[in-house]
Amino acid sequence: MFELFVNAIKGSISKDQIIEDELLRYAYSTDASLYRMVPKLVLVIKKESEVLDIIKAANDFDVKLTFRAAGTSVSGQAVTDQVLVMLAKDGWLKHTVIDNGAEIKLEPGIIGADANSYLKNFKRKIGPDPGSIHAAKIGGIVANNSSGMCCGTAKNSYATIKSIRAILADGSILDTGNEKLLSAFKTNKHDLLSGIEHIRQKIVQDSDLVSFIRKKFSIKNTSGYSLNAFLDFEDPIKILERLMVGSEGTLGFISNVNLRTVPDYDFKALNLIYGKLSDLVDITVKIAGFDVSSVELLGGFSFK
Numbered sequence: 001m002f003e004l005f006v007n008a009i010k011g012s013i014s015k016d017q018i019i020e021d022e023l024l025r026y027a028y029s030t031d032a033s034l035y036r037m038v039p040k041l042v043l044v045i046k047k048e049s050e051v052l053d054i055i056k057a058a059n060d061f062d063v064k065l066t067f068r069a070a071g072t073s074v075s076g077q078a079v080t081d082q083v084l085v086m087l088a089k090d091g092w093l094k095h096t097v098i099d100n101g102a103e104i105k106l107e108p109g110i111i112g113a114d115a116n117s118y119l120k121n122f123k124r125k126i127g128p129d130p131g132s133i134h135a136a137k138i139g140g141i142v143a144n145n146s147s148g149m150c151c152g153t154a155k156n157s158y159a160t161i162k163s164i165r166a167i168l169a170d171g172s173i174l175d176t177g178n179e180k181l182l183s184a185f186k187t188n189k190h191d192l193l194s195g196i197e198h199i200r201q202k203i204v205q206d207s208d209l210v211s212f213i214r215k216k217f218s219i220k221n222t223s224g225y226s227l228n229a230f231l232d233f234e235d236p237i238k239i240l241e242r243l244m245v246g247s248e249g250t251l252g253f254i255s256n257v258n259l260r261t262v263p264d265y266d267f268k269a270l271n272l273i274y275g276k277l278s279d280l281v282d283i284t285v286k287i288a289g290f291d292v293s294s295v296e297l298l299g300g301f302s303f304k
């Protein structure tokens with residue numbers, strides 16, 4: 001089956017986009033995690049039609065795909081012993097700043113810090129602020145629902161996404177920013193959307209589960225599907241859109257996102273306060289009413 005998959009792929013993408021050489025495959029066997037898995041094959045993708053062909057062939061020949069943007073994941077999300085599908089370095093780089101920087105449309109190959117540089121003149125930036133923002137790409141930032149030092153749960157991809165274009169695992173295209181495509185999707189994927197509504201009904205009827213999901217997603221939590229979507233939205237399209245965020249590529253390939261941006265203030269300040277734990281807790285409660293992005297408690301060992 002695997003050879004049939006490779007043959008099918010060779011008809012769709014050019015030779016230089018297919019990495020079979022053992023040494024090169026070995027080079028792609030790690031991300032920023034402690035795991036190592038040597039992919040059987042690495043495919044370098046440049047456009048949507050290629051992704052569609054690859055997903056179709058994978059379904060036809062029962063081959064598993066793992067997508068990779070910058071490969072800075074720390075839990076092994078971007079490694080596989082099957083087929084690694086990587087964004088080409090010189091591809092997926094288009095962006096459009098909308099409404100004086102209130103929103104930005106981004107392709108998945110754009111590095112987070114570059115997205116912020118497009119917004120700088122508008123004094124805006126994207127919400128997610130992972131420590132890896134100078135390397136991590138939009139595809140990985142959205143698919144991991146990356147958070148960061150300041151964005152917490154209020155400004156992460158889940159909270160700031162306005163629309164998404166994705167190729168789902170069955171090859172269908174979900175484009176929540178395109179009315180025409182969305183209406184066709186609703187007709188063609190009626191069963192999928194009814195299934196989502198059914199799951200939602202089951203969740204909302206279970207008060208323990210509702211409380212559990214609310215509690216779990218009130219804190220920074222980037223592992224697993226965004227189950228809070230079932231409580232935050234009634235529209236199955238909006239639920240599916242938010243499920244894509246944080247799905248780590250398991251539900252489909254993200255080829256475009258429209259993110260609402262957040263202010264990038266001219267003046268930023270950092271204050272270090274030393275003291276007894278009880279005093280620091282009191283101060284934290286007092287300053288919580290101000291527009292503070294982040295409060296971090298550092299133990300004595302941090303200064304040694």
Ligand SMILES: Cc1cc2nc3c(=O)[nH]c(=O)nc-3n(C[C@H](O)[C@H](O)[C@H](O)COP(=O)(O)OP(=O)(O)OC[C@H]3O[C@@H](n4cnc5c(N)ncnc54)[C@H](O)[C@@H]3O)c2cc1C
Nearest residue numbers: 069070071072073077131132137139140143146147249254
């Ligand atoms: C020094 C350092 C600091 C970090 N700081 C933070 C932090 O503060 N907060 C935080 O949340 N994380 C942090 N991370 C983890 C990681 O950098 C982020 O999660 C980052 O957003 C991943 O982006 P990436 O481009 O490297 O994605 P990758 O690692 O390449 O991929 C991430 C996931 O997205 C999937 N994926 C990639 N592209 C697509 C696509 N187009 N469609 C569908 N799925 C796709 C992959 O399959 C994988 O599951 C840090 C990592 C490092 C090394």
